[in-house]
Amino acid sequence: MDNANRILVLFAHPALHKSWVNRRLIRAIGDLEHVTLHDLYEAYPSFHIDVKREQALLLAHDVIVFQHPFYWYSSPAILKEWQDLVLEHGFAYGAGGTALAGKKFLSAITTGGQQQAYSRSGANRFAIRELLAPFEQTARLCGMDWLPPFVIHGTHLLREAGQIDPYVRSYRLLLMGLRDDTVRWDGLSEGEYLYHNLERVLGPSPVTDHA
Amino acid sequence: MHDESLFLQAFIYLAAAVVAVPISNRLGLGSVLGYLIAGVVIGPFGLRLVGQEGEDVMHFAEFGVVMLLFLVGLELQPSRLWRLRLPILGMGGLQVLATALLIAALAMGLGLAWTMALAVGLILSMSSTAIGLQSLDEKGLAKTDAGQSAFSVLLFQDIAVIPILALLPLLAYEKADLGGHGPALNPWLQAVMVLGIVAGIIVGGRYLMRPVFRIVAATRLREVFTAMALLLVIGIALAMQQVGLSPALGTFVAGVVLADNEYRHELEGDIAPFKGLLLGLFFLTVGASIDFGLLIERPWLILGLVVALVFTKLGVLVALGRGFRLAWSQTLLFGFALAQGGEFAFVLFSFATKAKVLPESLTAVLVAVVAFSMLLTPLLLIANDRWLQPRFASPDEEREADGIDTSDSPVIIAGFGRFGQVVGRLLLAHRCRITVLDHSPAQIDLLRRFGWTVFYGDAGRLDLLQAAGAAQARLLVVAIDDPDKALEIVALAQKHFPHLAILARAQDRRHAYALIRHGVSLIRRETFGSALEMGIDALRLLGVRAHRAHRIAQTFRQHDEAALQEMATIEGDDALVIARSRQLTHDLEQLLQADGYSISADNDQAWDVVARRGLSRG
Numbered sequence: 001m002d003n004a005n006r007i008l009v010l011f012a013h014p015a016l017h018k019s020w021v022n023r024r025l026i027r028a029i030g031d032l033e034h035v036t037l038h039d040l041y042e043a044y045p046s047f048h049i050d051v052k053r054e055q056a057l058l059l060a061h062d063v064i065v066f067q068h069p070f071y072w073y074s075s076p077a078i079l080k081e082w083q084d085l086v087l088e089h090g091f092a093y094g095a096g097g098t099a100l101a102g103k104k105f106l107s108a109i110t111t112g113g114q115q116q117a118y119s120r121s122g123a124n125r126f127a128i129r130e131l132l133a134p135f136e137q138t139a140r141l142c143g144m145d146w147l148p149p150f151v152i153h154g155t156h157l158l159r160e161a162g163q164i165d166p167y168v169r170s171y172r173l174l175l176m177g178l179r180d181d182t183v184r185w186d187g188l189s190e191g192e193y194l195y196h197n198l199e200r201v202l203g204p205s206p207v208t209d210h211a
Numbered sequence: 212m213h214d215e216s217l218f219l220q221a222f223i224y225l226a227a228a229v230v231a232v233p234i235s236n237r238l239g240l241g242s243v244l245g246y247l248i249a250g251v252v253i254g255p256f257g258l259r260l261v262g263q264e265g266e267d268v269m270h271f272a273e274f275g276v277v278m279l280l281f282l283v284g285l286e287l288q289p290s291r292l293w294r295l296r297l298p299i300l301g302m303g304g305l306q307v308l309a310t311a312l313l314i315a316a317l318a319m320g321l322g323l324a325w326t327m328a329l330a331v332g333l334i335l336s337m338s339s340t341a342i343g344l345q346s347l348d349e350k351g352l353a354k355t356d357a358g359q360s361a362f363s364v365l366l367f368q369d370i371a372v373i374p375i376l377a378l379l380p381l382l383a384y385e386k387a388d389l390g391g392h393g394p395a396l397n398p399w400l401q402a403v404m405v406l407g408i409v410a411g412i413i414v415g416g417r418y419l420m421r422p423v424f425r426i427v428a429a430t431r432l433r434e435v436f437t438a439m440a441l442l443l444v445i446g447i448a449l450a451m452q453q454v455g456l457s458p459a460l461g462t463f464v465a466g467v468v469l470a471d472n473e474y475r476h477e478l479e480g481d482i483a484p485f486k487g488l489l490l491g492l493f494f495l496t497v498g499a500s501i502d503f504g505l506l507i508e509r510p511w512l513i514l515g516l517v518v519a520l521v522f523t524k525l526g527v528l529v530a531l532g533r534g535f536r537l538a539w540s541q542t543l544l545f546g547f548a549l550a551q552g553g554e555f556a557f558v559l560f561s562f563a564t565k566a567k568v569l570p571e572s573l574t575a576v577l578v579a580v581v582a583f584s585m586l587l588t589p590l591l592l593i594a595n596d597r598w599l600q601p602r603f604a605s606p607d608e609e610r611e612a613d614g615i616d617t618s619d620s621p622v623i624i625a626g627f628g629r630f631g632q633v634v635g636r637l638l639l640a641h642r643c644r645i646t647v648l649d650h651s652p653a654q655i656d657l658l659r660r661f662g663w664t665v666f667y668g669d670a671g672r673l674d675l676l677q678a679a680g681a682a683q684a685r686l687l688v689v690a691i692d693d694p695d696k697a698l699e700i701v702a703l704a705q706k707h708f709p710h711l712a713i714l715a716r717a718q719d720r721r722h723a724y725a726l727i728r729h730g731v732s733l734i735r736r737e738t739f740g741s742a743l744e745m746g747i748d749a750l751r752l753l754g755v756r757a758h759r760a761h762r763i764a765q766t767f768r769q770h771d772e773a774a775l776q777e778m779a780t781i782e783g784d785d786a787l788v789i790a791r792s793r794q795l796t797h798d799l800e801q802l803l804q805a806d807g808y809s810i811s812a813d814n815d816q817a818w819d820v821v822a823r824r825g826l827s828r829g
């Protein structure tokens with residue numbers, strides 16, 4: 001496990017006490033080795049983000065995950081504030097800004113809308129990947145590898161633990177796969193989410209750690 | 212042995228308690244068993260240090276039960292009592308009835324006349340409040356389902372003593388002169404007096420006691436308050452005896468009436484030690500009064516009767532527990548806690564002998580049986596704990612723990628002045644239950660008028676913290692305005708309630724240092740927050756935009772709080788302190804310069820890249 005990837009999950013949910021899905025997701029990954037769960041609303045209740053500390057965290061990890069519910073086709077506000085402050089010129093981009101180069105970036109989101117709604121003909125008119133363009137481009141400008149997103153759709157239909165559990169298990173498996181570098185990227189086609197066909201995408205793990 | 216001075220007697224009893232109880236506790240046997248065994252040891256069949264006068268001492272010690280019920284009442288707001296009406300009447304009523312009839316049937320089977328059998332059944336249906344409640348309390352089980360049920364049954368028994376006392380003379384085998392025991396009054400007059408006294412207790416408790424407490428508390432003399440608390444309990448007990456009611460019942464009612472009173476915790480703290488001592492004394496005398504002579508003479512008879520008594524009662528209690536849907540673990544606890552004869556049995560047997568209901572030869576045996584059954588209870592509870600409970604362990608136990616947390620308040624606020632009030636109001640607005648202690652009668656009065664529930668008391672007293680529920684609470688907010696006292700409370704709480712998270716109001720920097728060195732991690736300087744706010748106002752008036760002013764203040768706060776923690780460790784060495792604080796000020800300036808959204812000209816250039824420079828890989 002020594003060359004395992006270290007994963008930083010930047011988690012943003014302003015009302016965790018009302019959450020059904022995200023709460024279970026973070027509970028399922030809290031104990032994973034080499035995974036740092038960083039709950040932004042808990043760490044910075046008044047949005048006073050400690051830039052130096054955040055940058056140090058970024059440097060200490062290889063995979064950066066933005067985990068959040070989809071709010072107004074984007075992230076909850078604190079994650080935007082985090083980007084505005086932490087991704088400084090000279091650190092993340094621009095002259096000499098190479099701190100993040102080569103790291104992997106993953107969006108892990110939950111949306112109220114169902115997948116069909118996120119299409120040209122659907123109510124939301126754009127696909128998730130299109131709507132996530134700002135995150136994708138941010139990652140690329142910082143020199144990071146942008147991974148296909150992990151998306152859970154139609155959260156209002158998931159009200160029982162039994163319905164959420166398969167997603168929770170996949171999320172855990174995915175993070176383990178990223179950590180142990182067992183994801184086969186070529187197995188993915190354009191436009192796919194990392195949740196689908198996880199068995200196909202995750203190669204046999206060198207470390208057999210079953211969730 | 213009979214002309215020993217009072218002091219010598221007191222010395223013997225106290226010494227027995229001080230030696231026996233710690234040993235028994237150490238062995239995990241609980242204090243009740245310790246007292247009982249100590250009683251046996253100093254009694255006529257042990258070292259013969261106490262003898263016949265044990266009887267009188269026992270009557271005196273029974274007053275411990277009266278105090279116990281007063282304290283139980285204090286914990287029980289009328290609304291909670293009302294919620295218990297079903298178990299009290301249902302469980303309690305069925306328990307007395309079923310046990311009395313079963314025992315009576317057994318007694319008739321053994322050849323007693325039905326009148327005697329019935330009298331024996333009724334008397335033995337009583338359980339021991341002292342042993343039952345004390346054992347449960349000591350294990351922290353008083354608020355479990357089993358504890359509540361046990362309490363309900365015991366309360367009903369207390370009430371049932373009155374009709375039983377009235378009924379017994381009707382069962383006499385020959386006419387007896389009762390010589391004034393039991394009021395020979397006209398029953399109507401008696402009923403009126405009973406109602407009058409109970410009404411007096413309720414009305415007096417509601418309206419009269421508050422001003423009296425206030426006046427006494429204003430003297431700030433603790434012993435006067437204690438004296439008044441004792442006076443209250445003794446006075447009620449006397450009044451109840453006048454009309455032939457159980458004093459325990461009367462003080463229980465008084466306790467319930469005062470449960471909402473702001474002086475409740477103070478009363479609890481003052482009465483508790485007396486209750487403890489008297490109950491201990493009571494157990495000692497029970498131990499000393501056990502007639503081993505009888506046991507040696509007729510061992511099989513006594514042992515057989517003890518076993519029969521305990522198992523009959525246990526059977527009824529278990530059936531009731533299950534019938535009232537208690538979990539198995541709770542049912543067993545409930546059963547074992549009450550499967551013994553009670554202290555009322557002693558009183559009732561002697562009354563029954565005088566009333567010629569039961570012959571002396573019979574009651575002597577039965578009194579011994581009751582005493583042995585009391586000795587057995589702690590042992591049965593231990594057996595239950597060690598061997599039976601583990602089989603029913605876990606899932607529902609956890610839920611019980613939760614139950615405790617919601618019935619008591621998780622937060623104690625010491626000091627409810629300008630500071631504590633804001634903390635308290637915020638918590639209440641979030642529907643969090645709080646227990647508030649304040650030391651100024653005038654302040655409490657004022658707050659009460661605004662509808663606040665505040666208790667009188669000095670949070671620097673261990674017994675008061677205890678009474679306020681520190682053992683169950685999760686947080687202690689020390690918000691008093693006396694810095695030295697605050698440190699005292701912190702030390703006290705850390706020593707006795709290490710599980711409590713402490714939040715402290717610091718008067719100034721120096722006080723904050725002291726608190727930090729005491730190991731308090733959550734400290735707020737009382738004026739810091741508002742001063743900072745005003746700093747923001749000033750910056751804004753100077754033309755700094757609001758958000759920036761806000762951020763500057765937050766950076767300042769963070770820096771200052773970190774500095775506070777650091778300086779607390781080096782305070783004392785002046786030169787070092789000054790040097791370090793200069794450095795910190797300098798750091799802060801640097802920090803504020805650098806803070807914010809780093810926007811500069813070459814920053815902007817970075818966005819204006821026409822060609823991709825191969826930065827991205829995907």
Ligand SMILES: Cc1cc2nc3c(=O)[nH]c(=O)nc-3n(C[C@H](O)[C@H](O)[C@H](O)COP(=O)(O)O)c2cc1C
Nearest residue numbers: 019020021022069070071072073110111112113155
């Ligand atoms: C302020 C707000 C904005 C939201 N915007 C969107 C949205 O743009 N698209 C969408 O599909 N769901 C939207 N939702 C629904 C959330 O995505 C959904 O409640 C969440 O993913 C459920 O996850 P949770 O159970 O962890 O809270 C929004 C919810 C809130 C409260």
